[in-house]
Amino acid sequence: MTANEVRKKYLDFFKNPPRNHREIAPSPLVLENDPTTLFTSSGMQPLVPYLMGEPHPSKSKRLVNSQPSIRLQDIEEVGDNRHTTFFEMLGNWSLGDYFKKEQLAWIYEFFTKELVIDKDRLWISVFEGTSDVSKDTESFEIWKSLGIPEEKIIFYGAKKNWWSMTGTPEEMNIGHIGGPDSEIFYDFDPNGELKIHEKSIDKARPCHPNCECGRFLEIGNSVFIQYKKVGENKLEELPQKNVDFGGGLERTTAAVNNTPDIFLIDIFENVIKDICEKASYEYSQDQGKDRSVRIIADHLRAAIMLIRDGVTPSNKQQGYVLRRLVRRAEYYRQNLFLTAGEIQFSSLVKGFIKSYPELKTEWRKISAILDEEYIRFDLALQNGKKKLLKAIENRNVNGRLAFDLYQTDGFPLELTLDILEKEGKIFSDKDRKEFETEFAKHKQLSRTASAGIFKGGLADHSEEVVRLHTATHLLLASLRKVLGEHVVQKGQNITKERARFDFPNPEKLTNEELQRVEETINDVIKKDLQVKFKVMPKEDALKTGAIHAFNEKYADTVKVYYVGNSPEDAFSKEFCGGPHVRNTSEIGRAKIKKQEKIGSGLVRIYLVIE
Template identity: 30%
Template sequence: MSVDIVLTGTEIRARFLDYFASKGHLKVPSSSLVPRNDPTVLLTTAGMQQMIPYFLGRETPPAIRLTSAQKCFRTTDIDIVGNQRTLTFFEMLGNFSVGDYFKREAITFAWEFLTQVVKLPADRLHPTVHPEDNEAPQYWHEIAGFPDEAIVRLEDNWWGPPGASGPCGPDSEIYYDRGVELGCGRPDCQPGCDCERFLEIWNLVFMQYYQDLDGTRTPLPRTNIDTGMGLERLAMVLQNKESVFDTDIFRTIIDYFADLANTHYGKDAKTDTSLRVIADHARSLVFLAADGVLPSNEGRGYIFRRILRRAVRHGKLLGLDKPFLSLAADTVIKQMGDHYTELHTQRNRIVEVLSMEEIKFGQTLNTGLTLLNEQLDQLKQQNHTVIPGEDVFKLYDTHGFPVELTEEIAAEHGFTIDTSGFEQSMQRQQERSRSASTFVQASDDRALTDILQRVGPTEFLGYQGVTGSGKIVGLVVNSEEVDSISAPQSALVILDATPFYAESGGQIGDRGDLTGPMGNFQVQDTRRPLKGLIVHYGSILEGHLRVGDTVQAEVIGLRREDTMRNHSATHLLHKALRDLLGTQVEQRGSLVEPERLRFDFTSPRALTPSDLAQVDEQINRWIRADFPVNTKILPLQEALTIGAMALFGEKYEDLVRVVSMGSSTELCGGTHCVSTGQIGLYITIQETSIAAGIRRIEALTGRAAEAYLRRRSALVETLSAKLQTQPDNLEARTEQLLQELAASRRQVAQYQREAALQQAGSIAEHAQNVEGVAVVASSVNAPDDKVLREMGDMVRSKLGKPGVVVLAGVFDERIAIQVSVDATLTKRGLHAGKIAAAVGQRLGGKGGGRPESAQGGGKNKAELGAALDLVGPLVKQNLK
């Protein structure tokens, strides 16, 4: 029996959401592919991830019945993307109950939607349940009429959390029977079989438990429902297609790429696979870029880069040698932008990121191809037919060259790759990475943990000022708790309350003094090694201090003020960048210290001098406006609702501190000025790149900015005096001198060139005759490599017959070799590259090049004469 109705992907999504809205569910928008405050996963992998805080009772949901079409991303099966239904990016249709309905209603809704709304034939639908779930089979019998023997029990019907811990429970999956002709033919073929007959389309998860890191499960405060149905799979069934890529969701994108590659879908299996891979990956990249993911070598950025490189590789297989992914962005945006409106608002960012990264990878491919071809040449000379695994890994790890492409090119040249060796190299690198990333607790942690458990968190007094009184509740020396310290011991001091700010959020820790009745402790740094515990690091300068003593704590006020100026300025800088470049700008790190500020942020391009000038002007306008700096404590959700900016990747408590100044509002626990006017002055001194898509600004404020301007002014005065001009005329005077210097250099270079070329005639007259070939091998005086090459050509032209010219020039610590061979002699077996290699090797270096022209060199000046003596015998030996 065929399906009675054909719907487009857009219509299916709308019917799903409208159906559940009619059943009292609130439509909620898809959350970002970057999970909010969830460190357990890099990307959103399921529709229920944004619901987890509701299921756990940590947040109040906007309604107890919810429905959504959620953007999802999974890379576990990336290597087989391109088959009938495996995707990286997909849409998950879901309905959710937060402590409201449970199994009976979930099954009722699912059955009604499938059989009455989209009208799938009931006899093609088959439910499965967990073996220990006795309720779900009963409901399937009562609601849909399934006899017990028709309900398949599978151990896999258990849904675990996307990370190591979280809500979980048994589930019931609904399979669609695609037809016996697609089956394996076994009599026990049923839902859950590995063959193509039964396709899972919907999973109804009955959230009953919370799973801890150790696997322990405890009942949730209330039962919940989480369901997920892949839009693409449902479209495949409803449109009677053999593959998700044959549906309208993908065909527009596939046809676009097919036209671009001057081919068509369905031409052959290899072409179809590449078209499917590119179509999937293009969607993935567009959505990743829209949600702020930028290419890098780790985390989400690495996933982005890997997806893009895989797409480009398949593009090359189709003959797409020029960048093409950014061109396809508008096709994806046009198809999906009406529902996912962020695609329209972020269109320019998407195109820019895809274009820049694809161009960069194109350069990587060219570099990798050159290196691979050189390696293949060397292996051929050694009569080897296998590329060592370590070399394959180096191409992959150092140059980003895909292993699959290495393998393909190797096969074209009759080579294979050492797969086992590559995997061993990969494993070693992963082990090194794990070792480098393993968190090793400091030896002080045990003692500090005991203190924290005993006395509780430290009260921070620093928002009110730089002085305060506190009682010593702990002393640590050499990782052990002690009762007292005396001069000149170094120690860790813990107070019950302190005005010292502990390093956090990019702001460095305070310095100052703790003065007690019998001693003085100098605080050299303040940190928070354990959540809630502020620790003073330093040494006692005189006397002694004991646990229980009350001390007067005093932060170095001037240092704190300078730090506060820089911290408040980072907030203004963040806002100014977002105003200038767009809301896709996100803070990715900062350093706030007394002397300067450093701010890292996402941006696909460098800022121009004009951009930086606008940023500086805007910030200084806000400083002159003297906006008050206001702080308040709010619930996290309320703070985010009012527009407070949360830092990427930061984990926040339920209550957060909101800092506002003018139009800037951020979540921040640091210390700040009372008003923006106290910043005084802001100056950007540098803007650089620190990673792909990540830029860094360094800036000065207040006293440091004033000192910077004084130094620059003094420098201008000094240069003006030396150049005998007024400061206002300094630029013109400098340009005049540069032109004069350039003219003088050109004149000197011409004299040097003429002198060098005069040598050419003399050198040519002393050429050796080797088997009828004129051979010159000489050391010459040349000012640079360019003139050395010209001398080689000049000498060869003056020989009067076919010849070989090898000239050596000594430049500082290196020797450069230039080899020229007449074209007629290359046909007789002479090769300039091989001569350069032999001479370079004798000099302790290397050489190589084309048959007619090559270069080489080394640093062993003592061997120069012997190296040149090799030329005559080499010519004689190789001449045919």
Template identity: 35%
Template sequence: MQSSEIRKRFLDFFGVRAHRYYPSASLVPHNDPTVLLTTGGVQQFIPYFLGQERPASTRAMSAQKCFRTPDIEDVGDWHHLTFFEMLGNFSFGDYFKKEAIEWAWEFLTEDLKIPPERLWITIFEGDDDAPEDVEAKELWKSVGVPEHKIFGLPKSENWWGPPGETGPCGPCSEVYYDHGEEFANGDPTEDSKYGPGGDEGDPRFLEIWNLVFNQYEQLKDKSFVPLSKTGIDTGLGLERTTAAVQDVLYVYDTDVYAPIFEKANEYTGISLGDSESTDRALRIVADHARGMAFLIADGVRPGNQRREYVLRRLIRRAMLQAHSRLGMSPRQLAGLAETVVDYMGDFYGELNSARENILRIVTGEASRFVEIYESGMSLLASEIERMRGGYFPGDVAFMLHDTYGFPVEVTREVLAERGLSLDEAGFEAAMDAQRERAREAMQGYERVVAAFRDQEIRSRFVGYEREQVETRIVAIEPVPDAGGEVFVVLAENPFYATGGGQVADAGWITSEDGQLEVFDAIPAGDYQVLRARFESGAFEAGDAVTASINRVRRQQIEANHTATHILHWALRAVLGQDVVQAGSYVGPDRLRFDYRHAGKVTDDEVGRVQELSLQKITENQPVRYFTTTLEEARNLGAMMLFGEKYSDLVRVVEVDGFSRELCGGTHVRGTAEIGAFKILSNRKHGADLYRIEVITGRDALYYLTGATERAEEVSEALKVDIDDLPAAVGRLREEVRTSREAAREHALKQGLEEVGDLIEGARQVNGTRVVTGQVAAADVRGLRQISDDVKNRLGGPSAVVLAAALGGKAVLVANLHPDVSQRVEAGEIVREVSGVLGGGGGGGATMAQAGGGNLEAIPEALARVRVILDQRLADPE
């Protein structure tokens, strides 16, 4: 049974049960700028569940296109997807658990013919706040599920909502497909961790359907009361269900992706299973081709902001693999996206309408990327050659990004393939410096500033107390050389302007006739200048408007700002009172704190800082703000930034008496609002300067969930409990080190045994002994050591150029006597022949190195080396 047939059967099944069909919502959420992209089937029905709107029918069904951005970097393995389809049936105060469970079972076992014995169930196990979902358990038993195949899971796994601090919520019940005992890590009837939803349940169990039972309302005190009208929200993943119906282990083995793989094979002759590297590339282009086609069809265009950047990143990441691994052209990548139109356009008509746009946009964006890639790769390769240590300089990555347009994500991927890492702190520092230059340039528009000054503007900041305000425009001027953008000043302004390390608020200015999107706010003396772009309508000074900040973004910034104060206190508590703040960044995505400390900061001390910070957060300490005199603030012991100028009246932010700082930023009301808190890194940036980076709230939870999943995957691969991972990894590293050393010694011995033959074959070219050849080596260090040995044994003027096959790549080393380097430099030699190997290279006068992916070209490259040496050494002058 094909995936399209499964989708049709689902809609037919619930259609005859009086469910109203709702077409898929756009991937671009309607009327909700706080949400990046549509991530689930329930999204378009949230107003019905919240009682904000009345549905046309109390029963609904849909096939929803979804896109999840956190998985982009993970796509390439056998599991992760960015774009997927979610089939769902919904009840708004109509039927409840009995019908939802019975229909789910009937559809899976009778319509889809999935053997009942292959299906396992999870339910909510209960806790102090809500009881075990016994009703769901008994209903599953009544349709024929044995009790030993029903597992209880905690709230973290089997509970939905509320969508805010209060509102509807309830337990979930999930249906899992059992691939069979041959994929088991243990017996689930003896230990639940081997069962569905368990820590070691993969890959045996595949979740295919989630049934959410909205039966409670969460109140402000976090207690639950029964909902007056219950609801049902289900999500059946089409790709996963297809894998179950077709009884294949991975979604990429289903018919969903087959047309894309077939088209890729038509272009390249490469199929799944040819090699691990091409398999990964094929999975990336298959997933991303679907995502880019649907995003473009829903009106998204490549750019540098929000969802536009998601599309650009998707096309570039796909083209990187298509070009470097599969040998495909930009037009061929667009051809893969067109294949999505061909086989999905019958159901999603917007794809057919957007066919020409999809081809044009993908081809254009991919072509531009290839130009950037080709020029950037040679620069990147030469910079890698100059590296000292395992970290690629952040300022160089920024230069490639800023000057040549070479995406930093590509730099990261290239480095990862070579076992290297990017100096992220250095890259961010360069980015911050650029942002500061841009901000200064923006504030330097003399014409705009003069115009505002001449108008004798009066404006008042009300953003501490109010997030939305009815106000009026007191001044508005176009931004020079930026079409569609304006500078605006409001009589009453809720937007916090950049200051004290905190980024500016964003949001909207609306009137009866139009809307502006505010994306920056700049302090300008006694008022704030907002920078905004037109979304619709026209505006002029004197207009009555509503100014609204982006509340979700503000909450994230507030959480990170209060967390910064707690972090500062914890650092001083652990490291000592000599800790001095040297700078900070507080944004919606993370916080960064630079500090000076004379001593070394250990991992244990960072762990104690994390622990202390979390302790204060979970205690839900109250946060209060007050204005006082500068003298009184000093008497209270409030922290002040060294060198900062303060007025006579200052604002103090206090966290329950243990932290006091002079601060004009926005903060949470209680520390528990921060949520999770995770220190990502603490790196040294100078003699006594450190930079610590932290994420909080939802981002921290996503990070920790991802880290846990990766740890579980590793523990599964190593067949050890997750608690034993550090010891197991330590043993594995030692085994790998020993094995590599043995292999290296063997290869070096073999290579050195070949030295005699190489020396006997040395040619004389105008008094220089020349040796070229291919040898066995374990790594680049071994190849260089062999070249040193040959050069030393030759004695006198000599030129040694050796090549080896290392890790599937061709590597060439040129090692010249200093006298020879006066006539031809090693770096010149490798740069001239690196193209033959399909890569790049560089180096100094006496030692240089080149590499590339074309192993078969080694003899040709060495022949070219001999020609170069004969030509350059022929004339002693």
């Protein structure tokens, strides 16, 4: 069964009676005017307001879609047989409608009847409870009634089977919502004949559904959002209990076809074949080479999807991630002893057209961007090698240098080690530990600042950052009032200390213009205006005159934040994901610290709160 067939079966199953879900359009991978995240990382991400009680514009309380997603925390794990950077998340939601009994029965029916997955290969996890939240015996009993043997229903703690935007019940912020979840795992080796666990690095530990040995693959997770944190160690039941289901399309397709390696499903079939033919290598014969093949295929697919959604390689934000993906794929291509003449990225792009027909009209443009980035990476490699050789000459090689080469020049650690070995130099255990320490910090930043749900884009969601975010909306509106409507946002970065805002203008502002802009911002702040948002269909939002990026793709439903009594008479209104202050008086006094010209027709302003 192909991935496209699995997707269609899922959407049809939940749209048909008696489930009667409304299919909603997926969001773009990049929401340019949503500073809370670099990428869409789940289908649930754009739906949080409705899970908290706002009515969905579709008027339906039952929703379903397949959401293209990217999760950066998986980049370094790619290379095994089950992790990917880009994936599609099959999702269905109940916004205060059905709950555990219906959800678990329906998803079990979908897997066992629609996809004809052997029920004897399914294992289940449920929440074991904490001192503050009771054990989820309800889900346990439902699974038993559906025919899952008791010994295949495993209880796990909050680290595994609890969802909230900020972690376990103890870690949740007051006011945040969350709840227990129940995962479904597919068992690739139910009788132990393949000895998957025994051959893994985890063989000394007991095997269980959440084991990393590769025997089990999570194919779906039903989250029951039923609690709100109202105080320290105190949660209350929500009046609206929600369901949020997510299941990876690629993983589900692998389970349907009983292949532990998701890179053997149809999506990757042509690309894997092309890479291996050019490398004169037969897939599945060598773990090291398999890893290289998977990384190339995965990173290129993710890069293709980002370029398709308008991202171009750069040293900032989404562009930096794209550049890193392409360069990492190129390094592993070289690791397979492939020269540029032996395989072109363009041929790999065409290998994905069967699964993504929309690429037919895009592949030439995408290929050109990928090939240009290859040339840039070759230059970066030469520069990086010079730095490393100079450090060797000066006896200044250490873990920090290796990490700087990784972060700045795109040098995988393996390349640094290769060069050191050729030069007869040793990378000590101390050096490796130093590299791993720096890398762990970097990875944690990726998790919390760019990959997690609503945990990126802004430096954080502290009071200072939120105040500056709202002040930046006032800055844009004030610039348009003083300079004209040609002013739009071309770039933005907000930390606790300052907001940085880029916009088009022929020259820097005069002192008088700067003063007028600053006074306009502070006049609005003093008026104690409310800051609100409305969720509406994109077409209706455009009619309000809300500021938005004209070359940006938006979901069919958007948030419009406005400053004032109503969108009609608002001082500022923009497409935005938030968060913002509730009243302008919360901001404090805004001060323009400096401005600078950063390119042809672009000006940058730095704004602080005093």
